[in-house]
Amino acid sequence: MELYKNKCLSELNTQGKVRRQFLCCALLPLNFFSVMTNGQAHDAIEMPAELPSVDRDSSSTLALVLPQTLSDVRQLEPNIADYLMSEKLDGVRAYWDGKQLYFRSGRVIAAPTWFTEKFPAHPLDGELWMGRGQFERLSGAVRRQQANDDEWRQIQYCLFEYPLVTGDFRQRFMALQNIVQKLAIPWLRMIPQEPVKSVAQLEAKLKQLSLQKAEGLVLHYAKAEFQAGRSAFVYKLKPQHDAEAKVIAIQAGQGKYHGMMGALLLETPEGKHFKLGTGFDDEMRKNPPEVGTLITYRYRDWTANGLPKFASFVRVYHPE
Known part of the structure; x- marks a missing residue:
């Protein structure tokens, strides 16, 4: 399994040219950040000094990373400790290209101007979310041709990916977390990522979320470079x-x-x-x-x- 991962990572690292263009936020002093989940702090990780972006033709489709369905967590052994897990939100996938929000299909989301006006000028990827069990209300709100401000004030944009940026997933997550903290937009937040230590821990977390009526879990291979499309390094895990x-x-x-x-x-x-x-x-x-x-x-x-x-x-x- 380890040899397979290394081979895949090597192939990913050689794809495309890398622009050595630093993001403005990455030029700021970067501090340590502790990922918080259920009130518990995990080991702090030093932020990378720079995260250059990846060359991409602007005429191509949205740079979405699509997860695979995982039926048995034991498939990830013996490398399970290389994964980070987060709650799979029951929301609507939304991609910010630096100017507009888009559905996964590429259709523009008619979000209010005030909702996105302070978003950064670089891509973000995440879920529009109203809370557990609120998908139908959310879906109706975000698909209106004319946005309803009262509905959108109940919506959060919950991020899990920093598209088109080099560095592994853990580095991208930490850099994006730093940006979100600086922006301090109340409805823009990160989905917490928790290190996986064992199959038992992962199964217990899935059971806990299931009892809370959550959708399930998403597992990210922490060492994976960014690559759009169906990924061999991101999995969704549901109780059903x-x-x-x-x-x-x-x-x-x-x-x-x-x-x-x-x-x-x-x-x-x-x-x-x-x-x-x-x-x-x-x-x-x-x-x-x-x-x-x-x-x-x-x-x-x-x-x-x-x-x-x-x-x-x-x-x-x-x-x-």
Whole structure:
């Protein structure tokens, strides 16, 4: 595993040319910073004196790092101590290019001017977030053509990546943390990163977050250089799996659901059909997703026929 990581890191380090152009914030004196999680301070790490940026064609797509799904944390052994873990927020991915906020799809987010006017002139990556269990409210707010100030005052921009900057993930995180502290914008904050020491610690953290109705964990390989696209060094870990499927029929409800939707008939990307009847509130049953809509569902495992076990509705899926 270690040889594989070293080989991958070597390949990443040789990709692209590096501009030796220092970020203005990196020229300031850099102090020690302790990552805080659950009220506990971790060992301080000295900030790098400089973090030059990476050459990139401005006409290309957003420089997003996309995680892989991890089904078993033991896959990371024996290098698990090289990872940092953070809560996976139930938010909307948002990329700041130095001028505007964008959805993952590249569509502009109509954020209020006051929300972004003091943001730095270099890229940031993170999640717009209202709190656990507030995804539907958040999604409605950030997708409006005309921003509602009252809604946006409840939104935070929670950062986890410093795009297009050299240095490993730990260095990028620390540099970005330093910038966020200096900006002191109330709704701009970092997602805390906690060192992983063992599989047992990671599993305990996942269980704790699950009980608190959190989405799960994200694991970053601390020594990884920045590279956009699907990453071999970032993983998402959830207590349950989720996936998307298309609504192909709406079945009428019976009994207490008479006159409402009883279940949705769904089609997976592989062409398999199954019925989904749990996870809906009464409002959703009265106004179910239309045929052709993509929805996200959560499940525990697969049956021998390749259908999801214990599936339940999560939300209407927005590809952004």
